[in-house]
Amino acid sequence: MDIVMPERMLKFVATPQAMPDKRPAAERRRDFDEIYANYAREKAAEQAARCSQCGVPFCQIHCPLHNNIPDWLKLTAEGRLEEAYELSSATNNFPEICGRICPQDRLCEGNCVIEKGFESVTIGSVEKFITDTAWNQGWVQPIKPRRERPESVGIVGAGPAGLAAAEQLRRKGYQVTIYDRYDRVGGLLIYGIPNFKLEKDIVQRREKLLRESKVTFELNCEVGRDVTMDQLRARHAAVLIATGVYKARDIAAPGVGVKGIVAALDYLTASNRNGLGDKVADFDSGALNAKGKNVVVIGGGDTAMDCVRTAVRQGAKSVKCLYRRDRANMPGSQREVKHAEEEGVEFVWLTSPQGFLGKDHVSHVRSVRIHLGMPDSTGRQTPQEIPNSHVNIHADLVLKALGFDPEDLPALLKAPDLGVTGWGTLKIDWKSMMTNLDSVFAAGDIVRGASLVVWAVRDGRDAAERIHTYLTTKAPLAKLDGAVAIAAE
Structure with a gap:
């Protein structure tokens, strides 16, 4: 006798969206723990x-990794979690990290076809x-x-692009x-992103x-100081540059050089190092600590969202975020803005x-109100x-979160x-992902x-494929620790 399986999908009409339990703002202001609990299996x-299960999965299309989202959602609904993990990890090297820090409201969830009338799938x-379960069950293996x-x-570079490429090449x-x-x-994953978004x-x-x-x-190893690029090229059959961008953009304004005005990444790195147990002199002195300020x-x-929410947890007296456009034009995640507002951050829009x-x-930030004119x-x-x-805003600590350049x-x-x-970014041939130096790639x-x-992960995966193509089709002689060996196909 045939057994008819009950329909397990398309429950969005009768089942409302439900995020995992979120800790109350008053509680989470006091620590750096993640704010969401995990789902129960059911x-x-x-x-x-x-x-x-729409015919054109916009969630997948708008994911830089083109994750097979509808398929692993279906497997999860059916309780087939190990298969869901295998499918999820087939396209993403760090699904548990992307699940925590990706701005889903701008990518997959923001393009979910049920989002307008029924709120998106979480x-x-x-x-x-899925991936936390895989780790707990021992399904994630070397x-x-x-x-x-x-x-x-x-x-x-040991950031997300470099780590993703390394895994694919291995x-x-x-x-x-x-x-x-x-x-x-980890790069910015370890020093730039606070624990309440990504525990270390x-x-x-x-x-x-x-x-x-x-x-x-090879850590504490700076290329150009401890080893030269020429030495790397002699040592390896191919080299991938995946350093990220770390040069903070600055403000051209009077008084910007006065003490108490610091770059966002310096502030976040000090906080993360302190959380990891490192001795951080500028944190201990208060120069990079928001307590009471x-x-x-x-x-x-x-x-910027990472900074304001970190300052709250450090015990700041008040936290304001100045942004020259309005909320609708803010480049950051709207979900992060909501979390910050719940935790007591004041947003000063159009300033x-x-x-x-x-x-x-x-002592103060001299600010001016802004009107949004015609589109550029x-x-x-x-x-x-x-x-x-003009308005003078009281400030004991100013954090510049204006983005990064190479x-x-x-x-x-x-x-x-x-x-x-x-x-200032590296110039590559996008087809091969190689720089102008032979055997040197970038991502x-x-x-x-x-x-x-998530884009860094995508680029790292793509670079690994291009390096593999190069080594198997254009480099019959490959270097292994300085020695020359015949590369077997």
Whole structure:
């Protein structure tokens, strides 16, 4: 007798959207723990079952990794979690990280076809649940290539692009060494993103997995200082530059050099290092600690949101976020804005800094009100100052969260022939992802400019494929730790 399975999907009409339980704002203001609990298994299945299984999955189309979202939602609804994990991890090296920090409201969930009338499927929370379950059940195992290849690949940068590329290359059997100037693996994942969005043990267990997969790390190793690019090219059959972008954009305004005005990443790094147990002199002295201070954050992106929410947890007296456009035009996640407002952050929209007051230390931000004028070439309305609308905002600590630009990489890496674009990013042939230097590839923010972690993962995966193509079709002789070996096909 045939058994007819009950329909498990398309439950969005009768089942309302339900995020995992969120801790009360008064409670989460006091610590750096993640604000959301995990789904219970039954709740994850219930929420996954809200997926409409639409014919054109816009969630998948608008995901930089083109994750097979409808398929692993269906598997989750059916209780087939190990299969859901296998499908999720097939396209994403770090699904539990992306599930936590991706701005889903701008990507997959923001393009869910049921979003307008019934609220979107909670894709990010289900993605996080699937992979956390996989870790707990022991389904996440070190990489064991079908066969080892003799070629070695050197990767400069242990951020998301470099780590994703390393995993993909190990799956193909390449010998991989990652070089990073910092003392921990993860880049901005470890030092730039606060614990309440991404707890550090989540990153550290990925590092442990890669080490168990025979990826080698050379930390506290700065290319250009401790090893030259020429040495890397001699040591490895291919080199991937995935350094990210770390040069903070500044404000050209009177008084910007006074004490108490600091770059956002310096502030976040100090907070994260303190949380990791490091001795941080500027944090202990109060220079990079918001406790008891009136804090003003300038900017409207996700880094600004990380700053304001960190300041709240450090015990700031008040926290204001100045942004020159309105809420609708803010580039950061609207979900993050909501979290920040719940936690007591005041947003001062349509306001721009004009200068900073204070003799020995900042005391006020001189600001001006903004009117949004006609759209510019990008389609965004142009901010225009409103005459005679100046206001002085009290500030003991000002955090500049205006975005990041590339460092001077040819000088930093001691590779003067390395080609760059007019924006300072590395110039590559997008078809091969190779720079103008033979066997040297580049991926992530150092190519596309400051962007999302999910785009870095995508670029790292693509670069691994291009390196594999190069080594198997254009480089019959491959280098392994300085020796030359015949590359077997």
